[in-house]
Every structure is written in C-alpha cells, then in structure tokens.
Amino acid sequence: MERRAYLRAVGAVTVAGLAGCIGTSGTSAEYDVGMSARAFRPETIEVAPGTEVVWRNTSKQGHSVTAYESGLPEGADYWASGGFDDEESAREAWGAGDGGTLFEGQSYSHTFEIRGEYPYFCIPHERGGMVGTVVVTDDPSTTTG
Incomplete structure (x- = not known):
C-alpha cells in the first residue's frame, strides 16, 4: 500500500509541474509582444x-521598438526604445550606435492612454517587414499574429 500512495503522490506532483508547460498560446505573463x-x-x-x-527581445538579433511618428493618434506622445523624443532622433541614434537597441532577453514597455492605432517598427529590420500595431480600444479582443 505504501508504494501505491507514493505513486499517487508523485503522479499528482508531476502532472501539476507539467501543467505550466502545456497549452500556452505563445504568450507570456512576462511580456505581451515577443x-x-x-x-x-x-x-x-x-x-x-x-x-x-511590454515587448521582449526573444531572439539573438538586436532590435528596436520605434513608433511611426506620423501614424500616431492625435494627442499621443511619441515612444521608442531608448526614450527618444521623435522618430528622427531614434533613427539617427540607431545609425550612430547610440541607443535604442534591445538585446536578447531585454524588454521595453509603454503605456497607451489614447484610443487609436499605433504603428511601429524595428529600425534595422524595417525593410524586411518587421512592423507591428498596437490598437487601443474600449473593447480589446484577442491578439493576432
């Protein structure tokens, strides 16, 4: 009987331990966009x-998170990794190696207050199509990939 009790206990612990490894939809509690x-x-x-x-660099490549300034909703503040005041400054700094780079495992966050669409991009991979959009709405649905 002791053996069966042991196996039941070990089985329950194993199932509980694996529960966190199964069935996530590619999102993480630590970040919203990888x-x-x-x-x-x-x-x-x-x-x-x-x-x-929250954006997290989940690759080995260096990336930026840079708002398209002309696409921001009226009244919204400009935002970019590196804390730049405008898109031109972010692009210039990237080209000069002066900041805005997120290396593997690093994160950047921004709080969105004004409703609307916020298009953004990664400076070194923009030409390759590394762009995204944050949509701020009163009725958010699931994210799309």
Whole structure:
C-alpha cells in the first residue's frame, strides 16, 4: 500500500509541474509582444486605454521598438526604445550606435492612454517587414499574429 500512495503522490506532483508547460498560446505573463529574428509576435495587439504593453527581445538579433511618428493618434506622445523624443532622433541614434537597441532577453514597455492605432517598427529590420500595431480600444479582443 505504501508504494501505491507514493505513486499517487508523485503522479499528482508531476502532472501539476507539467501543467505550466502545456497549452500556452505563445504568450507570456512576462511580456505581451515577443521579437523573433524578423517579426513581432503577435504583429497586432489590442489593448484597453491605460494598458502597459511590454515587448521582449526573444531572439539573438538586436532590435528596436520605434513608433511611426506620423501614424500616431492625435494627442499621443511619441515612444521608442531608448526614450527618444521623435522618430528622427531614434533613427539617427540607431545609425550612430547610440541607443535604442534591445538585446536578447531585454524588454521595453509603454503605456497607451489614447484610443487609436499605433504603428511601429524595428529600425534595422524595417525593410524586411518587421512592423507591428498596437490598437487601443474600449473593447480589446484577442491578439493576432
């Protein structure tokens, strides 16, 4: 009988331990948007006003998270990894090696207050199509990839 009790206990612990490894939809509690070698995952994310979105570089490539300034909703503040005040400064700094780079495992976050669409890109991979969109809405749905 002791052997059976032991096996039941070990089995329950094993199942509980594996539960966290099974069935996630590619999202993480630590970040909202991951960065692969040439893409944001998911490419589009919908959030409610006042939500902080966290990007994490999940690849070995250096990346940036840079808003397209001309595409921001009226009244929205500019944002970019590296804390730049505008898109031109972010691009110049990247070219000069002066900041904005997120290396593997590093994160950047921004809180979105104003409703609308916020297009953004990765400076070194923009030509390869590494772009994304944050949609701020009162009725956010699931993210899309």
